[in-house]
Amino acid sequence: MHIMEGFLPTPWWQIWFAVSIPVILFGIHKLNRLVNEKREILPLLAVAGAFIFVLSSLKLPSINGSCSHPTGTGIAAIMFGPAISAVLGIIVLIYQALFLAHGGLMPLGANVFSMGIAGPVVAYLIYKAGMKANLNFYAVVFLATAFGDWATYVTTSVQLALAYPAGDVLTLAGFMSSFGKFAAIFAVTQVPLAIMEGAVSALLFKYVVNVKSDILVEMKVIEDKVVKKLKGISA
Amino acid sequence: MTNILDDYALMSPLRQQNNWLKLAIVLFGLLVGISSTSPVPSLFIALCMSFTTIALGKAPLKLYLKLLLAPVGFAVVGILIIAFFSGSGQELLSFKFLGYPLSVRKDGLELALLVLARSISGMCCLYFLALTTPMIELFALLKASRLPESFIELSMLIYRYIFVFLDMALSIRYAQTVRLGYSSFSRSLHSLGMLGSTLFIRSWEQGDKLFLAMNSRCYDGKMTLFEVHRPVGTPELLLTSAYFFLTLALLYLTKNASIV
Structure with missing residues (x-):
């Protein structure tokens, strides 16, 4: 869930903006360089952005129909790296705030930090580590997107707990107790949802590898020999 | 052909108004809503924005209520946590749930109501923008x-x-x-x-x-948009200033008020 409009009190939404803006600027810088180098990458970038939007609007088979949803940022992080994912994240979040009143403009900084920065960074690190360890590509994609999704929700819980610690004054104990409660409530739906998102992303990459593996290789997402191995298995 | 909010925005009569004015109204509402310490200014903003969206923007009432209901449901779940777990004052209500003692305290309840009011006012502001301003104009x-x-x-x-x-x-x-x-x-x-x-x-x-x-049609990354110049008329200006003034007055008057 994105944090809603009006939910974050005054010092916190400014703080999260201050944290997120440098990352976004760096992301825009990287985006400029990538687009100047290879203009033909733009449609793919836009598709990844729209995919994040649709994935967080499409209802998944959920257990109790709560406010959780997949984030979809893991795929973008694997393909383009976390900095560009952050830019895609902020565009998508602005659209969701304006179209669906999902999230909001004031907590935008906090939402960008959880969904556009923390989640993708975790997904990217897991992906890189997994590929270095020579694990199965699909297993790595599964792990990266699932953990990226969880990282997003843990970050959201941290943000909420910082803003609303138990006992009104921000102490470590109050923060921890409040954090535990927010995280526990998210966990009910988010643990199965993240696993599902991981599975769907792995399936997605399977089709992409089958049909358009050349672009993945060109963008240095996976190496040529891995593609050959994967195609050998799946063919 | 009305699948998403943008379709309603395209048909809204408020579409013809100055975009900067609308954006200013929305940002003002968001900022005041979040900095108010009592639910009254927030609810006033919500009311004004809803009225403008429905009466002046001609958004269907049924759709508007349905739109508002979904996020309010999420907000209620969120504020329940705040109501139960924060605050340290006088207990208003307490019971045992699966062996855990749960209690609502006075300041916890106040905080929860305040957050709910802020969320609703924020959502009304966002829906005002979404239902009266198509994305094309925002570009x-x-x-x-x-x-x-x-x-x-x-x-x-x-x-x-x-x-x-x-x-x-x-x-x-x-x-x-x-x-x-x-x-x-x-x-x-x-x-x-x-x-x-x-x-x-x-x-x-x-x-x-x-x-x-x-x-192949010479696109080089720069899309030229047709921007219509729309001057702000006197009635809009008067209405907006009255709204700003009333909201700020309410914000000032309810500075130290308590509701529970």
Whole structure:
């Protein structure tokens, strides 16, 4: 869930903006360089952005129909790296705030930090580590997107707990107790949802590898020999 | 053809108003709503924004209530946690749930109501913008705000692809449902994977084609938008100032007020 409009009190939404803006600027810088180098990458970038939007609007088979949803940022992080994912994240979040009143403009900084920065960074690190360890590509994609999704929700819980610690004054104990409660409530739906998102992303990459593996290789997402191995298995 | 809020915005009479004025009203509402320490100014903002959206913006009342209901449901879940777990004052209500003692305290309840009021006011502001200002108009604002060219270009492309995606997703999902693709849990997982990947690849291909078509028509990353100059009229200006003044007055008067 994105944090809603009006939910974050005054010092916190400014703080999260201050944290997120440098990352976004760096992301825009990287985006400029990538687009100047290879203009033909733009449609793919836009598709990844729209995919994040649709994935967080499409209802998944959920257990109790709560406010959780997949984030979809893991795929973008694997393909383009976390900095560009952050830019895609902020565009998508602005659209969701304006179209669906999902999230909001004031907590935008906090939402960008959880969904556009923390989640993708975790997904990217897991992906890189997994590929270095020579694990199965699909297993790595599964792990990266699932953990990226969880990282997003843990970050959201941290943000909420910082803003609303138990006992009104921000102490470590109050923060921890409040954090535990927010995280526990998210966990009910988010643990199965993240696993599902991981599975769907792995399936997605399977089709992409089958049909358009050349672009993945060109963008240095996976190496040529891995593609050959994967195609050998799946063919 | 009214699938998303943008379609209503295109038909709204408030579309003809100055975009900067609308944006200023929304940002003012958001800022005051979040900095109020009592629910009264927030609820006043919510009321004014709803009135403007429905009476002046001609948004259907039924749709508006339905739109508001969904996020309010989420907000209520969120504030329940705040109501139960924060605060240290006098206990208003306490009971045992599965052996855990749960209690609502005075300041916890106050905080929860305040947060609920802030959320509702924020949502009303956002819906005002969403239901009266089509995205196309906002792109012109983006251009004027001098953000990097590539950022705006990417935003516009994403905006276009959201519709490509939604159309395709709905028809694929319909086809899958008709073939009992969502009849059991494992099947829905499988169907969803297929839906996601087909969607991704198909939109990608369509995106490539669109890009090729645009490039062959001399597209160089700069889309020129037609911006209509709309001066702010006196009635709008008066109404907006009255609204600003009343809200600020309420904010000042309820500075130290307590409701519970």
